[in-house]
Amino acid sequence: MKESAVKKIAVLTSGGDAPGMNAALRAVVRTANYYNIECYGVREGYNGLIHDDFLKMGPRSVKNIINQGGTILKSARSVEFRTPEGRQKAYDNCVKHGVDALVCIGGDGTFTGAKIFNEEFGIRVIGVPGTIDNDIFGTDNTIGYDTALNTAMEAIDKIRDTATSHNRVFFVEVMGRDAGFIALNSGLATGALDILIPEKKDSRDELFANFRKAEKTGKASSIVVVAEGEKQGSIYDLADLTKEEFPDYDIRVTILGHIQRGGSPSCADRVLASRLGYGAVVGLMEGKTNVMAGMRSNDMVYTPIEDAIKKHNEINKDLLLISEILAI
Secondary structure, eight states: OOOOSOSEEEEEEOSSOOTTHHHHHHHHHHHHHHTTOEEEEETTHHHHHHTTOEEEOOGGGGTTOTTOOSOTTOOOOOSGGGSHHHHHHHHHHHHHHTOOEEEEEESHHHHHHHHHHHHHHOOEEEEEEBOTTOOOTTSSSOBTHHHHHHHHHHHHHHHHHHHHHHTOEEEEEEOOTTOOHHHHHHHHHTTOSEEEOTTSOOOHHHHHHHHHHHHHTTOOOEEEEEETTOTTOOHHHHHHHHHHHOTTOOEEEEEOGGGGGOSOOOHHHHHHHHHHHHHHHHHHHTTOOSEEEEEETTEEEEEEHHHHHHSOOOOOHHHHHHHHHHTO
């Protein structure tokens, strides 16, 4: 590899935590060390840039973290970084430490901040997609998605035991913000009667029709998986409407919540995070900036951050059809 375009980099984690962020951080720090690039960690995301919370990092700084959930650098959503004054402070601190490039691990809010910072001050930035929602364009999977998906699946499996034992109907809400990837895949994997996601125009009539079909086939218990961004209403509203339509049903509601954001990352997330952390450093060395490192068809790709923010991954319509067929 020819001489690196960067000499000193800083890495931060921002926005919601995701399992595998530490693995990505580890990969960034150790790849930088391998190529003789100085590396700083920045605590609490963009707040750390503003408040000069820089930490010199080397290979031993990231020992024994590949298996840890969360982020050892901590994370925060910075209100001050949204102001020109805040970003000026952040840039001044980068200059103070001689940092000429940033690796920003997070989601679309993190990438939006990185893009603006690059455009205002010219500092090189590369994004690494770390979010359980899997809603970032330019990569087949985001860091944390596989772990969150398996957490949801395991929880729904346990809920099914109770549903079956008591002939109950459970409405289970999973995370994903405005994206239905966790709901669709966990619902398919657990044999849900119905899966309600923002990307599909669901209706209560269709939901009720599925319950009636289930009755005819002899189903005595059911699981309905609902994405938190479902547009029909809250999971409690859906449960209440179903109770009105089927007063004999014993209905329960479970919201899995932040349990999906924590925990030791899966093998898939550890490998993905390691590849993307490595790819971010190599991309900066090659002179790339204002792009996101991602994996497409198992190959490293770099997508303009603007596209990663504005475009969205599409739900696989075949999975929707399969889930309907197999729920009979």
